[in-house]
Amino acid sequence: MIVESKNNNNNVKKTEEIAAAAADEAAVSSSSISSPATTSANNTSTSTTSVSASSASSATTTTTAVTTGGVATTTTTTTTTTDRGVAGVSYRTPLAYGTKISGKDQSKTAYNVETAIQEGFRHIVTCGHHSSNNESGVGMGLQNAYTNNNVGIERKDLFLQTCFVPFTGNKHDFLRQSSDPPEIELLTMSIEDQVHLSIKTSLRNLKTTYLDAYIFHNFRAKLYDTNEMLKAWKVFEEYVDQGIIKHLGLTSVHNAKWFEKTFFNTNNNNSTTTTTQMIPRITPTIIQNRFHSNRQYDVGAMQEIFHGTTTNNKYSKLQIQRFWILNGSSGGGRFHTELATKKGLSAAQLLLSFVMTQQETCLVGTNNLQHMKEDIVISKCYHTIFHSEQERNDYSKKLGMKQQPVGKQLPGSYNGGGGGSGSISDNPGSGSCNATTE
Numbered sequence: 001m002i003v004e005s006k007n008n009n010n011n012v013k014k015t016e017e018i019a020a021a022a023a024d025e026a027a028v029s030s031s032s033i034s035s036p037a038t039t040s041a042n043n044t045s046t047s048t049t050s051v052s053a054s055s056a057s058s059a060t061t062t063t064t065a066v067t068t069g070g071v072a073t074t075t076t077t078t079t080t081t082t083d084r085g086v087a088g089v090s091y092r093t094p095l096a097y098g099t100k101i102s103g104k105d106q107s108k109t110a111y112n113v114e115t116a117i118q119e120g121f122r123h124i125v126t127c128g129h130h131s132s133n134n135e136s137g138v139g140m141g142l143q144n145a146y147t148n149n150n151v152g153i154e155r156k157d158l159f160l161q162t163c164f165v166p167f168t169g170n171k172h173d174f175l176r177q178s179s180d181p182p183e184i185e186l187l188t189m190s191i192e193d194q195v196h197l198s199i200k201t202s203l204r205n206l207k208t209t210y211l212d213a214y215i216f217h218n219f220r221a222k223l224y225d226t227n228e229m230l231k232a233w234k235v236f237e238e239y240v241d242q243g244i245i246k247h248l249g250l251t252s253v254h255n256a257k258w259f260e261k262t263f264f265n266t267n268n269n270n271s272t273t274t275t276t277q278m279i280p281r282i283t284p285t286i287i288q289n290r291f292h293s294n295r296q297y298d299v300g301a302m303q304e305i306f307h308g309t310t311t312n313n314k315y316s317k318l319q320i321q322r323f324w325i326l327n328g329s330s331g332g333g334r335f336h337t338e339l340a341t342k343k344g345l346s347a348a349q350l351l352l353s354f355v356m357t358q359q360e361t362c363l364v365g366t367n368n369l370q371h372m373k374e375d376i377v378i379s380k381c382y383h384t385i386f387h388s389e390q391e392r393n394d395y396s397k398k399l400g401m402k403q404q405p406v407g408k409q410l411p412g413s414y415n416g417g418g419g420g421s422g423s424i425s426d427n428p429g430s431g432s433c434n435a436t437t438e
């Protein structure tokens with residue numbers, strides 16, 4: 001419980017100043033601010049009602065009135081669509097390029113990012129002030145991609161995500177930037193000022209005037225102090241208000257109760273008390289978690305939050321991103337080599353396709369061109385790989401995934417539909433991609 005702070009005009013002023021500076025500094029040829037990265041449901045010229053059906057799909061009900069021979073008839077059709085465009089700026093992409101890399105290899109970042117974009121990655125995930133990410137190298141890679149005629153993309157064609165690393169409490173992972181004040185000053189800064197400095201630095205590093213997503217980074221699956229996190233979040237919200245940030249999120253959330261209470265517990269506002277929990281105005285749309293057996297692959301309460309499908313689900317806008325898919329406890333899928341070979345895939349591709357059918361976003365940070373190509377191919381045909389729910393279930397068992405409670409099925413579906421087994425009936429699943437790479 002914390003005392004709700006008053007609106008800090010000083011903070012708002014800083015937000016505006018940083019916005020103006022970013023607009024001046026962005027040396028990017030294509031830096032116009034695009035509209036928020038959401039994808040709307042189908043539109044038709046007839047009467048259309050859109051209903052959010054699940055965390056990764058929307059159902060569009062179209063009513064068509066036809067009058068024939070004086071008799072009026074009405075036809076109602078419902079279509080389910082997923083909003084997971086690969087070559088677009090949706091925050092629900094099946095695949096994103098992660099720029100984490102060891103310190104000694106960070107000179108490769110610019111080249112890797114340019115190459116990843118050239119190969120088809122459109123969602124780039126990096127992290128500011130993080131010792132394993134070279135954010136300014138990412139900016140160079142982006143710049144090179146914009147000016148490379150073979151790539152032919154602009155800022156608006158990408159989904160750029162970076163993160164906020166609190167300066168204190170992360171001794172080994174925090175990376176001071178050359179433009180920052182001395183470390184002694186950084187360590188005594190308020191968390192609000194840390195956020196301002198970080199956003200300013202990220203905008204400059206990434207040569208952009210806006211960020212598609214900004215994530216609060218929790219290290220090693222341990223949540224940062226909630227009170228401090230919420231103070232930081234308040235500043236995040238000001239940048240959303242200004243249109244500088246489009247989506248907010250956080251990493252490593254494995255405690256469903258904490259998540260609910262911190263971000264969604266609207267019952268806490270009791271006017272008879274002076275101390276109320278600060279409830280964020282803008283709720284997270286992205287959670288970045290490990291795909292790992294030591295957290296039960298989030299089967300259970302967290303999965304309910306990530307993938308609950310009840311009507312008007314308050315978490316329906318959440319998208320889960322996964323790291324440690326290929327280098328975690330699932331062994332890069334190597335236990336499934338036989339099945340992968342049968343399907344004409346590599347074990348890594350089969351594992352990625354499984355996670356994608358769960359409607360989750362796979363973060364991969366490959367340095368290898370062939371792997372980039374393979375990852376892109378699977379992001380386009382993951383919904384054709386598994387033949388049935390049974391096959392997907394068997395695969396999850398072999399992965400060591402905690403099994404779903406009786407009567408519950410795995411999130412997503414074998415054929416990529418958001419609403420469970422067989423929801424896209426014209427896509428029976430061929431069981432393989434046409435080629436290992438395009």
Ligand SMILES: NC(=O)c1ccc[n+]([C@@H]2O[C@H](COP(=O)([O-])OP(=O)(O)OC[C@H]3O[C@@H](n4cnc5c(N)ncnc54)[C@H](OP(=O)(O)O)[C@@H]3O)[C@@H](O)[C@H]2O)c1
Pocket residue numbers: 097098099100101125126218219220251252288322323324325326327332346348349363364365366367368370371372374375
């Ligand atoms: N929030 C957090 O705490 C956190 C922690 C870790 C990572 N992340 C995010 O997640 C991103 C991914 O990191 P990660 O730790 O999951 O691992 P990663 O850096 O993606 O590494 C995965 C491994 O998979 C290999 N690989 C990729 N595609 C392959 C393919 N098609 N076939 C075979 N091998 C393939 C890569 O090797 P090659 O280079 O040889 O292809 C690499 O050894 C990071 O960049 C970061 O954005 C977040």
